[in-house]
Structure formats: C-alpha cells, structure tokens
C-alpha cells in the first residue's frame with residue numbers, strides 16, 4: 041500500500057506545529073539519570089495526595105464498576121458544584137482535566153481568521169490549542185510579572201473572540217485583585233469571552249482575590265476554569281471543569297466530548313470538595329516550604345519570583361536545561377522555563393519539607409556561592 | 414524553515430538524454446524567472462547539465478526524474494528527485510565509477526563538477542525513499558561600502574524590535590566594522606543578501622533600538638539542520654560594558670524559538686558579549702581565516718528542552734570520547750557498544766556529500782555501511798583535497814548503530830571527534846573535523 045500523501049492531507053497550521061512531548065515515566069528517568077529516587081517538583085502536584093474522602097472512594101472503587109459507562113456529563117458532580125456556588129448545574133461542564141475544556145471553549149467560539157489574546161509568559165496550553173487549531177494567539181508581554189490589562193484591551197479587534205487570563209498566573213504567581221478583574225470586565229463590556237483560569241485558586245489566601253464563579257451572574261461573558269489536579273491532588277485521574285453563564289455554557293456544550301471523564305474521577309472529585317481541612321494542611325505546607333526555600337535562596341543569592349500558588353520561579357546563573365540535568369542526577373525534577381519564555385529560570389513546586397531540603401541541597405551543589413545571575 | 418515568498422516550478426521527465434535540452438532550458442529560464450542574473454542562471458544550468466547527464470548514465474531511460482526549482486530570496490534552488498535501487502546507491506558516492514588515480518576519469522565525475530559552479534550542493538539519500546540532489550545558486554550582491562558606516566553611541570533607553578530592510582543593512586555594516594572577520598559570518602559582507610535572507614524567512618534578527626531609532630546592537634538566528642538553531646551575536650556597537658542589551662537580545666531570540674521544535678541553540682562564533690551563563694561550552698571547532706590561518710573557537714550551546722535521556726550507539730574506539738563528553742555535559746546517556754561479531758556485511762559503503770562553497774565547508778554523512786568504508790572515505794578525502802575546501806566535517810548520528818562503523822576509518826584518516834550535538838539528528842550527532850585541534 042502506498043504511504044498516504046501527508047503533504048497534501050495535512051493542513052498548513054499542523055505542518056508547522058510541534059507535538060507536546062511529555063516527559064518519560066519516572067522509572068525510565070531514574071535509570072537514565074542514575075539517581076536512586078525522584079522528587080517530582082515539576083508539575084505543581086500536591087504531595088499530600090487526595091483528601092481523605094476521595095482516598096476512600098478510590099480505595100473502595102469496585103473493579104466490576106470499570107465495565108460500566110460513567111455519567112456522560114458528570115451529573116452528580118455538577119449538581120454538587122451548583123449547590124456550593126448557588127449556580128445552576130447546567131452552568132458547569134466537566135472535562136478530562138481543565139486542559140480539555142480549553143479546547144471546548146476555543147472550538148465553540150473561534151473560526152477561520154479569529155484570534156485569542158493571552159500573555160506571552162503564562163500557561164502554554166491556551167496558545168497551543170489556538171495555534172494548532174489554526175487561530176492566531178496574540179501574546180501580550182507581562183508587566184512586572186503580571187498580566188497587562190491595558191495592553192490586552194488594546195490588542196482586541198473585531199476578530200478577537202476570547203481573552204485568557206491565568207489567575208493566579210502560572211508560573212509567576214501574580215494575580216488580579218477583584219477590582220482589577222471587574223475593571224477589565226467592564227471595559228470588555230461583554231464583547232468577548234473572558235476566560236479566567238483559576239487552576240490554583242484554592243492556594244490563594246489573599247482577601248482581595250476574586251472568586252470568579254461568584255462573578256458570573258454579573259458578567260455573563262465570563263468563563264471560569266477550575267481543576268482537581270492541583271489542590272485536590274487528583275491529577276492522575278484527569279478531571280477539571282468550567283463554569284459560565286447558562287447561554288454561554290449551552291454553546292460550549294455543543295463542542296464538548298461526552299463520556300470523556302471516567303467514573304472514578306467523578307466520584308473522587310465529588311468527595312474531595314468537602315474537605316477544608318485538606319486545604320488548610322496543604323496551604324500550611326506551601327507556606328512553610330516557600331518560607332524555607334526563600335530563605336535558602338537568599339543565602340545563595342539567587343533571585344526568585346513568587347506570589348500565590350504552590351510554586352515559585354528561580355533565576356539561575358546557568359541555563360535552566362543544564363540545571364535540570366544536574367538536578368535530575370540528584371533525584372530532583374523541576375520544570376525548565378525556557379519554554380515559558382523565561383530562559384534560565386526554573387519553576388519549583390512547593391512540596392514536603394523533605395523534598396524542599398533535597399532541592400536546596402542539590403541546588404547548593406550546582407550553584408557556586410556568590411555567582412549571582 | 415519558514416520560507417515566505419516561496420515560489421516553485423517543476424518538471425517531470427524520464428532519465429533519457431533526449432530530454433537534456435528541455436531540462437537545461439527549464440532550469441535556466443526558471444532560474445531567471447525566480448530572480449537569478451543571467452550569469453548565475455548559467456552556472457546553475459551547467460551544474461544541471463552535469464547532473465542530468467550523470468543520471469541518464471546510471472539510470473534506465475524509463476526511470477522518472479522530477480526537477481523542482483524554487484526561489485528563496487537570495488538564491489534559486491534546483492532539486493532532482495528520483496528513486497534508486499539499493500544496488501545503485503553506490504553511484505552517489507562522489508568517487509564511484511572512477512579511479513581517483515586516473516585524471517581522465519576524474520573529469521567524468523559529474524557530481525563533483527556540478528558542485529563547483531554552485532554555492533551549495535547536497536546529496537540526500539533516504540533508504541527506501543530515493544535520492545534528492547540539491548543545487549543552490551545564490552544571487553550576486555555588491556559587498557558593503559565600509560566608508561558609509563555611521564557612528565554608534567551608547568543607548569540610554571532601548572527596546573527590542575524586528576528590523577526593517579534599511580536597519581538590516583545598517584546592522585550588517587556595523588557588524589562588519591566593529592567585529593573581526595573571524596567571528597562574523599560571510600553574509601554580513603553583503604548587506605543586500607542579508608536583507609533577502611531575512612525577507613525570505615531564512616533567518617531572523619532582533620535589534621536594540623533607541624526611541625529615536627539609533628541602533629545599539631543586534632542578534633541574528635537561523636535554522637541549521639532539522640532541530641538546531643544557530644545564533645550570531647549578540648553584536649554591540651559602542652555600548653557600556655554592563656549594558657543589558659545583550660541579555661535582552663538573546664532573550665528575544667530564545668523567546669522566538671521557545672515554542673518551535675528546536676531542541677538546541679548553538680553559537681559557533683561567540684562574541685565577547687555573548688551572555689555565557691545561558692550556554693554551555695560544547696567543544697571547539699577549527700575556524701579558517703581568510704588568510705588561511707586557523708583558530709580554535711569554542712562552540713556554545715544550550716538545550717531548549719528538558720533532556721529525557723536516551724540510549725546511543727558507539728564504536729569501542731569512540732566510547733572514551735563519548736563518556737567524557739556525556740559526563741562533562743551531564744547528558745543522561747546509556748552507551749551501547751557496537752561489536753563486530755563477524756556477520757556478513759554489504760561490500761560497498763555510501764557517503765553523501767554536502768558542499769557549502771561560500772563557507773568553504775564540506776560535510777560527509779554516512780548513507781550505507783560497507784566493507785569498503787575505509788577506502789571509500791580515503792577516496793573521498795583524496796578527491797576533496799583537490800577542491801581547496803578548508804573545513805571537512807563528518808556527521809555521525811548515534812541513533813544508527815551502523816554509522817559508528819565508520820569510526821576506525823575516520824580516526825585513521827585524521828579526523829578528530831570535536832562536538833556532540835544533543836538530539837541534532839535522530840539522536841545525538843557527533844561532529845568530526847578533519848585535522849588536529851588547532852591552537
């Protein structure tokens with residue numbers, strides 16, 4: 041059989057697009073880097089694991105249930121989310137991770153020639169999904185490590201369909217307070233969809249941090265993303281959701297993949313929601329970890345950027361990809377930031393004290409004292 | 414490679430010499446239509462004549478040859494594509510069918526002759542797919558007029574911007590007057606060519622400009638190979654020693670390639686202003702000055718991505734070098750040794766040759782192993798020594814166990830392994846350079 045004429049079959053925007061290559065499984069990495077264990081400090085996972093109730097659901101999940109289709113639209117979870125927020129269950133769409141719902145929104149609103157607006161240095165998936173779907177991603181540079189509202193407004197034209205704001209921003213931790221977000225939404229005046237990605241909202245302890253879901257009633261063009269991957273430590277089960285105005289969500293639902301979220305994830309997520317104690321413990325760990333690492337970085341003379349969220353960015357006097365390799369040989373896996381357009385920065389997930397100590401020790405070995413970037 | 418303004422014409426004919434006049438007039442007229450001057454189009458036509466005649470001699474007359482001509486702004490490219498049976502691949506050794514001791518038969522070497530009238534010539538053979546012969550003829554440009562170089566002054570304020578054509582010419586002029594030849598690639602000598610390279614997407618540049626448009630510095634980058642980007646600069650013109658311009662220029666370049674498939678960024682002509690903390694010294698290559706003297710320049714490199722680690726193949730004689738480099742560069746690699754266990758080998762090896770006459774460089778790559786690897790390499794070297802090309806490289810891809818079989822022959826014939834380029838091919842590529850390491 042002849043090979044398919046890929047040159048003709050593949051659209052131009054896919055030809056120039058690069059697939060995302062996920063990292064190798066831990067055991068492979070451990071072998072190649074010759075380390076004996078691995079602290080995963082690269083994906084902003086929560087080392088405390090899922091809350092007690094979710095753990096129970098996972099432990100008790102009967103194998104026989106694996107043969108039965110889950111609820112196609114996460115019925116019970118949506119009802120629970122509605123009850124907690126005072127919205128209608130139909131205002132929620134659950135996806136295979138928040139990553140999946142990014143695709144739903146872009147598919148629902150963009151057509152040929154349209155564009156989306158986001159920052160140059162933020163979570164990459166908004167830009168990726170737009171570009172591989174053939175839409176322009178307009179990237180507005182961060183100012184002082186934060187989203188630049190004025191410039192984003194300036195870049196909007198009649199072909200702009202969606203503005204993505206990561207609040208707090210991964211990887212800088214910066215956030216818009218309620219006043220700033222409201223101001224932005226007022227300026228947009230409902231003309232575009234404004235997505236506020238709140239993947240890390242449960243980590244934020246600031247009083248002035250806006251609860252996006254609470255603002256949907258006032259701003260029907262607002263769509264909010266949340267995930268169970270970060271605070272709730274269910275990243276391996278892949279579950280996240282969006283919330284929005286009923287009419288907006290009805291449109292997005294047309295592009296959404298039903299049955300993409302498995303039953304175990306739905307049940308575990310539902311059980312996870314009630315546990316404030318888990319959130320408190322996690323916040324406590326993050327607070328302690330950040331404090332410890334910040335103090336050590338000061339001693340090493342390394343600048344760092346952090347605000348909200350369970351991560352911080354550190355500026356190194358060497359290439360981040362070299363630091364990655366050197367840290368890996370010592371069993372510490374961080375995220376390089378060149379791909380986020382922060383060359384020579386690494387992003388560290390704040391984790392257990394044991395992991396933070398291992399990180400600092402490994403970092404101290406690779407960064408000679410006094411060598412400031 | 415994102416070539417804008419790319420226009421292409423093609424012709425499909427049987428490998429029969431009755432079509433020779435058709436083929437040459439197609440390429441000649443095509444080249445003129447795509448922007449070459451008459452004289453340059455004629456050189457490309459001569460090379461075409463040699464190649465097509467050669468294909469007619471080695472292929473059966475019913476085999477089809479496809480010829481594609483395209484314009485790349487500062488050059489026209491003619492590509493010859495056709496399929497070839499395995500047994501016939503040998504014909505694409507630069508040296509086959511003739512004895513190198515025989516002057517008369519040397520003249521028969523169509524491929525070599527073709528390579529002489531163009532700037533770049535490349536034989537690409539993919540097993541099971543076919544052969545692709547590429548000829549690149551560049552437009553002729555006047556060299557820069559150094560007398561008109563304006564004075565540069567330190568910038569108090571600057572922003573990083575993409576250049577317009579006039580700013581690009583200015584950048585070329587300033588680089589020419591502020592930096593030694595040794596570390597300036599040849600395209601800066603021809604500002605017109607440099608503009609065309611940028612306009613066609615062959616390379617990109619960023620400039621540091623003051624609010625009044627005064628030029629303080631610049632950086633240029635281009636793809637070399639499938640996964641590697643090469644950057645030139647940052648170049649600085651009379652800026653303060655602690656200026657943040659170099660860092661900003663480099664960050665702009667890194668940001669532009671951050672989300673592409675580039676796995677590495679290399680700088681082979683490092684300036685004093687290169688922010689070294691972004692790079693790792695990869696090793697050194699011998700660079701030839703115009704006057705023939707040599708210097709060893711450190712090549713700087715950075716990975717663009719997290720290294721997932723991999724297994725590579727090595728000949729026992731290369732193992733020491735690889736171990737040293739992998740450990741120095743902290744590259745996670747499992748070295749697997751290729752051992753000769755007496756299995757039967759094919760008789761004839763095949764090497765592809767790529768000439769870059771504007772840079773005086775020739776690069777050999779293995780296409781097929783064979784028992785004659787040593788002789789074949791030696792024959793190539795004898796032939797190349799008559800071509801007065803200064804740098805001879807050999808690229809070995811460590812994903813291919815049989816590539817490593819060339820190791821003993823390379824070492825015996827005076828090549829030195831110089832640089833490991835992580836993931837530049839299917840896996841890491843080892844670059845060998847002919848000759849000892851220069852002081």
Ligand SMILES: Cc1ncc(COP(=O)(O)O)c(C=O)c1O
Pocket residue numbers: 083084136137138139140163206210237239240266267268269275278279280
């Ligand atoms: C800002 C942000 N949004 C969304 C996601 C995706 O999360 P999920 O695991 O739910 O797909 C992440 C994960 O890294 C993130 O950092």
